[in-house]
Amino acid sequence: MYIHLDRSSATPLWQQIVTEIIQKIHTQKLHPDDQLTPTRVLAQELNVSRSTVQLAYDELLARGYVSTSRRGGTKVISSDQYTASTPHQSEPPFSPPTRPHFEEAEKQMDHWLSANQFHEKLDIDFRHQEPAIDAHFQNIWKRSLMKALQRLDMKDWGYSSSHGLWEVRSEIRQYLSVERGIDVEEDQMVLTGGTQQAIDLISQVLLKKGDTVAVEDPGFPGARLSFMHREMNIHPSPVDEEGMVVNTLPRRTKLIAVTPSHQRPTGVCMSVNRRQQLLKFAVSHQSYILEDDFDGDYRYHGGPLPSLFSEAPEHVIYILSFSKVLAPGIRLAAIVGSRAVMKEIAALQSLIQRQLPIMEQITLASFFKEGEFTRYVRRMRQLYKKRQAAMMEALLTHHFDKHFRIYGTDTGLHVFLEGAQDFDEKESIEAAKAAGVGIYPLSPYCFESNRKGLLLGFACTDENMIQEGVRRLKKILHI
Known part of the structure; x- marks a missing residue:
């Protein structure tokens, strides 16, 4: 041979x-x-x-x-695979089965993401999907990581609870008690890889195919498309100045997804009366409320609003995300609910991925333990408050309030300018881009709603750039 x-x-x-x-x-x-x-x-x-x-x-x-x-x-050995020709050369190409619900959800998700794509080459970008991330954050996160590694024990590298590391849940539990009036134990919490995964886990545990899920319209596409992918019956409920219009909910609704502290994307806060209507509906119809608190830490007049969970813990599933508070790259969120529901969600998480990676968890725990989280949120709240004030001053100085209804002025990282029915989002965005300014449309957040308008973020833009950007917008929008 x-x-x-x-x-x-x-x-x-x-x-x-x-x-x-x-x-x-x-x-x-x-x-x-x-x-x-x-x-x-x-x-x-x-x-x-x-x-x-x-x-x-x-x-x-x-x-x-x-x-x-x-x-x-x-x-x-004897085998049919040893042929002179390329294996499988004559076979037709293999493709996965078609899934209409998934494909439609994927298409709409791509539309939403592309419409909100950041424009790095523009002079001023009023992007609204992320917080400001600077060298200061990187330094204190790195410091927390190093301290966490020093405390790490050999056994911590092994398998752990599918609820998430106890140390992290303990720190989050204390924070929720002080800042949100949510008093729970560690076993009433499950950590996930972000809000999107949290919503998917909740839908798999609490719902079955064909169940009716109510979503805000306009509302967060990630939630709606996750339910669409799981083949739920989506009911869009309109949003007004008081939040979701509760009297539009079908009696058969199994789950209601809301952002009551700062409606995404319009920015309104759900009124006390509307909150009570929603809670009453959930109790009387044996429905669950999914409360997404995505940026409730950044409220500029008064403290954070009380949660729906604190008023009806058996009917509310609460999600706390760190994507807007700290950074999207951390990919951590916490689901809070009754022990029975959290036990089921933890079991499902164990079946899917066993447990979360350890590094982000121990760093976040250290971030809380060392007091860095409280100091960082306080610092960023003051920074965003100045930028929010600069945005409002510029909009009012240039008389945007005479052409748009302005929402979301007390909480969060963006403002919403609602235009008339004949307002052309696409034309305005293209004109702004030509002037070196990035602005974003409302339409990707709408399901059946025909509301029109623009979303202007201020978290990643300093006061001088905000003023200049609004000045350019006034010119191109002929205000």
Whole structure:
């Protein structure tokens, strides 16, 4: 059996022997039941050690190309795959099954993401999907990571609870008690890889195919599209100055997804009367409320609003995300609910991915433990408050309030300018882009709603740039 070895190659000789023999099998120079040259003989022929040949034969055996026995030696096994032609050459291309609900959700998600794509080349970008992230944040996060690693024990690298690390849940529990009036125990919380995953886990545990889910319209596309993917019956409930219009909810509604502290994207806060209507509906119809508190820490007049969960813990599932408070890249959120529901969600999480990665969890725990979280939120709240004030001053100075209804002025990281029915979002956005300014449309957040308007974020833009950006917008929008 002729085998060519390139002794100048970086590839080990035994690997070269393996490659050559496999090539001979595939090209039918070696046939099923052909016996390979004994190791001692082939070693002499190739002028290599017998152990080198034995290593090659062991590898062929491990890969399933040969069989070996004391009497028969090493033989090529019988297999239909060894043909001169490329395997599967004549087979039609394989594709996954069609899934209409998934494909439609994917298409709409792409539309939403592309409409909110950040414009790095623009002079001023009023992007609204992320908080400001600077060197200060990176430094304190790195410091928290190093302190967490110093406290880390060997056992912490093993399997842990699918609820999430106890240390993290304990810190979040204390924070929720002080800042949100939510008093729970650690077993009433499950950590997830962000809000999107949290919503999907909740839908799988609490709902079945065809159940009715009410969503805000306009509202967060991520929630609606997650329910669409799971083949739920989506009911869009309109949003007005007081939040979701509760009297539009069907009696059969199983789950109601809301952002009461700062409606996404219009920015309104759900009124006390509307909150009571929503809670009363959930109790009387045995429905769940999914409360998404995505940026409630950033309220500029008064403290954070009380949660729906604190008023009806058996009917509300609360989600706390760190994407807007800290940074999207952290990919951590917490689901809070009754013990029975959290037990089921944790079991599902264990089935899907067993547990979350450890590094982000221990760093976040350290971030809380060292007091960095409180200090950072306080610092950023003051920064955003100044930028929000600069945005409102610029809008009012240039009389935007005479052409738009302005929402979301007390909480969050953006304002919403609602236009008339004939307002052309696309034309305005293109004109702004030509002037070096990035603004964003309301329409990707709408399901059946025909409301029109613009979303202007201020978190990532300083006061001077805000003023200049609004000045340019006034000119292009002919205000």
